Amino acid sequence: MEERRLGPVVGLGTWNTFDSDAATAQRVVSAALDAGVRLFDSSPMYHGAERSLGTALEGRREDAMVATKIWTSSADEGRDQYARQREWFGRVEIEQVHNLVAWREQLEWLEQERAEGRVDKLGVTHYASSAFDELAAALRTRRFDVVQLPYNPHEREVERELLPLAAELGIAVIVMRPFGEGALLRRSPPPEALRELGVETWAQALLKWVLSDERVDVAIPATSKPERTAENAAAGSPPWFGPEERALVERLAA
């Protein structure tokens, strides 16, 4: 798989796919690691997914990069979330402020963690276009190394300001919702169209659409099906789509 600033370009999301079901997490995470996936995204918001992920990574932790989040308006509770994450993961490579919640307050102590080498990178996330002005303002402080945002053929607002800004400031980009929470996969185009795109599945076409934008570092599709991790990871290698292939994917997704 191609590697960019955050490692291999296909990671794994953990929202709604295994929650506190540690056995499913074990199967999915193990298959993902076997397929070359290295970045695993989670959050205290994901109903036990952090703990399940931590258990699933036991014995293979050094192969993984954990990108999780702080999600609370209180700095004290933020520190508590972080303490639990260190129990589950040992350390957190990328710590993100989830949905911009109290981002200034959380940054104060998170920057200390980064300065002392316990966290590698700090990030900030939001899923809603109504919050993108504030997300851009947070990036302009230059205090974040990573931004996580939604990007797929149905959600392209980030092309207006956030992707150019991240590129200008040298901020790495994690793409959430590459399949629009699965909505883009409800119907698949005919096999001829997939052949024309040089992919085997519609999921791969959508991931290649995202990753063909060179401002993107990694996409984090979520799945509860172990075999789909290899299918998704296979989209993480060149050749990438040019403008015509991207336009075809957009028409097929319309």
Ligand SMILES: NC(=O)c1ccc[n+]([C@@H]2O[C@H](COP(=O)([O-])OP(=O)(O)OC[C@H]3O[C@@H](n4cnc5c(N)ncnc54)[C@H](OP(=O)(O)O)[C@@H]3O)[C@@H](O)[C@H]2O)c1
């Ligand atoms: N910070 C934020 O605000 C925020 C918000 C949303 C998401 N996120 C992060 O981004 C990650 C990804 O976003 P998402 O989970 O919302 O949506 P997504 O990755 O766009 O879509 C996930 C859905 O796609 C299906 N899927 C995955 N691979 C497939 C394949 N090869 N073929 C067919 N179906 C496939 C999964 O179903 P199966 O389980 O049946 O495979 C799942 O229902 C999240 O898990 C989370 O880590 C962050």
